[in-house]
Amino acid sequence: MLLTATITTTIIIAGTFIYLRYFAKKRLIISTTTSLDETGLLGEIKKAFEEKCPITLNFIPVGTGIAIEQAKRGEMDLTLVHSPTLEKTFLEQGYGVCRKIIAYNFFTIIGPKEDPAGIGQLNVTEALKRIVEYGRTQTRKVWISRGDNSGTHQKEQNLWKIAGYNYTLLSKETWYEGGGGKMGDTLFKAEEFSAYALSDTGTYLKYFKDNRISLQALITEEKVLLNVYSVIAVNPMRYPDINFNDTITFMRFLISNETQQLIENYGKSDYGRSLFYAAVEPLKQNSPQPIVQWIKDYAYFNESECPQEHRCGQEDLYD
Amino acid sequence: MEMLDDILKAFQLIIQSDQRILEITLRSLFVSGVATFFAILWGIPIALFLGTRNFRGKFVIKSFFNTMIGIPTVALGLILFLIFSKAGPLGLFRLLYSPGAIIIGETILILPIIVSFATTAIESVDPEIMNLAKTLGASEDQALFAVLKEALDGIVVAGIASFNRAIAELGIALIVGGNIAGWTEVLTTAISNETAKGNIELSIALGIILLLLVFGITLASLAINTLRRRRK
Numbered sequence: 001m002l003l004t005a006t007i008t009t010t011i012i013i014a015g016t017f018i019y020l021r022y023f024a025k026k027r028l029i030i031s032t033t034t035s036l037d038e039t040g041l042l043g044e045i046k047k048a049f050e051e052k053c054p055i056t057l058n059f060i061p062v063g064t065g066i067a068i069e070q071a072k073r074g075e076m077d078l079t080l081v082h083s084p085t086l087e088k089t090f091l092e093q094g095y096g097v098c099r100k101i102i103a104y105n106f107f108t109i110i111g112p113k114e115d116p117a118g119i120g121q122l123n124v125t126e127a128l129k130r131i132v133e134y135g136r137t138q139t140r141k142v143w144i145s146r147g148d149n150s151g152t153h154q155k156e157q158n159l160w161k162i163a164g165y166n167y168t169l170l171s172k173e174t175w176y177e178g179g180g181g182k183m184g185d186t187l188f189k190a191e192e193f194s195a196y197a198l199s200d201t202g203t204y205l206k207y208f209k210d211n212r213i214s215l216q217a218l219i220t221e222e223k224v225l226l227n228v229y230s231v232i233a234v235n236p237m238r239y240p241d242i243n244f245n246d247t248i249t250f251m252r253f254l255i256s257n258e259t260q261q262l263i264e265n266y267g268k269s270d271y272g273r274s275l276f277y278a279a280v281e282p283l284k285q286n287s288p289q290p291i292v293q294w295i296k297d298y299a300y301f302n303e304s305e306c307p308q309e310h311r312c313g314q315e316d317l318y319d
Numbered sequence: 320m321e322m323l324d325d326i327l328k329a330f331q332l333i334i335q336s337d338q339r340i341l342e343i344t345l346r347s348l349f350v351s352g353v354a355t356f357f358a359i360l361w362g363i364p365i366a367l368f369l370g371t372r373n374f375r376g377k378f379v380i381k382s383f384f385n386t387m388i389g390i391p392t393v394a395l396g397l398i399l400f401l402i403f404s405k406a407g408p409l410g411l412f413r414l415l416y417s418p419g420a421i422i423i424g425e426t427i428l429i430l431p432i433i434v435s436f437a438t439t440a441i442e443s444v445d446p447e448i449m450n451l452a453k454t455l456g457a458s459e460d461q462a463l464f465a466v467l468k469e470a471l472d473g474i475v476v477a478g479i480a481s482f483n484r485a486i487a488e489l490g491i492a493l494i495v496g497g498n499i500a501g502w503t504e505v506l507t508t509a510i511s512n513e514t515a516k517g518n519i520e521l522s523i524a525l526g527i528i529l530l531l532l533v534f535g536i537t538l539a540s541l542a543i544n545t546l547r548r549r550r551k
Contacts, residue, residue, distance in 0.1 A: 001363070001364035001367065001463070002364045004360075004364075005360045005361050005364055008360060009357065009360065009361075027502075029416060029499075034515075037516075038515065038516045038517075040516075043500070046500075056501070056502070058416070058499040058500075058501070058502050059500065060416065060497040060499055061498070061512070073405050073406060074405045075404060075405060075415055075416070181515070182515045184515040184516050184517055185515050206517070207517050210517055211321075212517045212519075239405075241413075
């Protein structure tokens with residue numbers, strides 16, 4: 001009987017492998033930041049791309065930290081992320097190639113309508129100081145952090161640093177909650193605790209307009225709150241078995257005029273404004289200012305979105 | 320009220336048999352079904368061996384399977400993640416983030432359930448049946464088959480319990496499956512992810528389906544077992 005079990009298992013496994021290798025459609029595995037997925041934008045992009053090309057897109061929504069980590073291990077063909085600091089290391093260590101900035105929006109500090117810490121109308125640094133002061137007088141949770149090394153979490157740590165705090169010490173204080181999770185989970189927790197949090201505008205708007213949360217966006221559109229999304233391929237020299245050709249096809253699709261239009265218009269009819277702004281054309285035209293300059297200051301490495309040595313010969317992506 | 324509204328919308332989605340819901344449900348049934356199939360395929364011979372023979376170390380093996388019943392799915396998921404990832408021992412098969420990885424994980428998860436339950440069921444069959452079958456001229460395999468037939472009730476229960484554990488687990492499917500839409504998204508991972516996305520109606524709809532499947536299959540199998548017993 002064990003013999004029968006062995007033979008059956010072998011036949012089924014061999015059959016599956018042969019099917020996957022020779023008959024199944026080509027796939028791209030893409031790790032992606034949660035904000036792009038949770039707003040539903042990636043769903044639209046997937047639909048549009050798969051109508052055009054016989055390639056299936058498989059998105060794995062995780063925080064930017066893990067997204068890059070998985071790409072480094074060669075589990076992914078490419079990755080969609082929003083943390084220039086992590087991206088820079090990813091390129092410089094030779095794991096990532098062909099970076100393209102595809103979209104931007106702004107982070108926003110959200111909080112309860114009553115705004116007990118009184119941060120409305122302040123700049124980010126002042127606002128964070130107020131939140132800390134207020135938090136220290138409270139016994140409850142006043143700030144909810146993603147706490148997952150995602151792009152948003154990276155940004156948050158950066159903002160605390162700019163405001164003059166030691167993040168490691170700060171995150172241990174009782175009013176600080178470091179276990180928010182994904183963007184959506186964090187918003188729900190902030191809503192339950194009537195707390196403040198840092199969110200990307202796209203996810204916040206979607207949840208707010210869908211009546212899932214009543215928190216207000218208290219501070220928006222400041223230079224330090226800029227949020228830039230990039231796409232980066234995994235280096236085919238390092239992992240020869242990844243699907244690099246199709247990756248480039250998908251990248252060309254992402255930066256094409258049509259897709260950039262799709263990104264810019266996504267959510268406009270439902271939410272009254274764009275959740276994401278297209279970045280390719282503005283960077284080419286060098287307008288609107290000062291936003292383009294902000295993007296360059298924040299997300300360019302050596303005055304380029306992808307320095308020559310990391311372009312892997314795909315110069316046409318950078319015309 | 321928002322909650323009632325959400326539940327109503329969820330039922331609407333189910334009635335309209337929304338294509339995404341259908342796809343996720345079928346994938347869930349397929350993945351857990353195949354896992355249960357493999358677990359039974361391997362579990363029954365092991366259980367027959369353990370249940371009809373006496374040998375040194377039998378107690379250790381039985382205890383091992385009994386203990387493994389309680390393994391936390393996230394722990395198993397993590398172990399498999401390390402094994403399947405590129406740097407891991409089975410990395411070259413590129414199993415990570417595929418339905419195959421979930422099937423293997425769930426098979427390992429539920430194999431101990433089948434083995435333990437089925438062994439107990441087989442052990443409680445009168446040993447004379449095997450001897451009787453042999454005296455009547457049955458071969459070894461035929462005699463084992465006779466024992467199996469007597470223990471069928473217990474084995475069916477084991478199969479159902481395994482299937483339910485497989486379809487209801489989240490840890491393995493999330494860690495080694497990655498919840499990829501249209502590829503490895505199953506009921507539990509979709510519920511978790513769609514709740515985080517704020518698609519509460521969809522989550523509720525998937526939750527209702529999951530509950531109906533688990534309850535429905537259990538009830539149906541119990542009914543069949545009762546009917547069979549009555550006929551005897």
